[in-house]
Amino acid sequence: MGSSLVPLTFLFIFIDRSKMLHLGFFGINYHLWFQYVNSAGVSMGLWEYPYELTSFQPSFTLDGSIAPVAFMLVYQWTLNHGKNVFLYSLLLSALFGFVMKPMMAYFDFFHMFSGVHYFYLFLFYEAFFVVSYLITKLFLWMQRKYGRKN
Structure with missing residues (x-):
């Protein structure tokens, strides 16, 4: 449980409070x-987490807490420093897909089946980022276009 709360506590400390709603929506x-x-993926038998924190949420720590917080902080950093968000999201996706997931598999916390490869996991991490980014940008655009004028 603590390993799930540590990233959220870290986020609470380091989030740019002037962009909290924007970053929170993205996250x-x-x-x-x-x-x-x-x-x-778990339901279809593509992968499994043999040791679950809870019966209703497999892999909550990495995928439910660490990954979203990490992507939120990278997004925040690129916003605040004018960097290419897609380049840094690719690097973070590679870290999760090619380092973190293999480490989880090595320590027997994650099993892949049915032809699933780490490259596919990398693509999932990046696809989730791109979709979340585009939806966030769409909502920001709609807010500017249709938001209440003061």
Whole structure:
């Protein structure tokens, strides 16, 4: 449980408070897409988590807490420093897909089946980022276009 709360506490300390709603919307969007696909992958027998924190949420720590917080902080950093968000999201996706997931598999916390490869997991991490980013940008655009004028 503590390993799930540590990233959230870290986020609480380091989030740019002037962009909290923007970043929070992005983060919950990322989290939801990831959880839907992750649950589908478990249900379809593509992968499993032999040791679950809870019976209703496999892999909550990495995928439910660490990954969304990490992507939120990278997004925040690129916003605040004018960097290419897609380049840094690719690097973070590679870290999760090619380092973190293999480490989880090595320590027997994650099993892949049915031809699933780490490259596919890398693509999932990046796809969730891109979809969440585009949805966030769409909502920001709609807010500017249709938002209440003071």
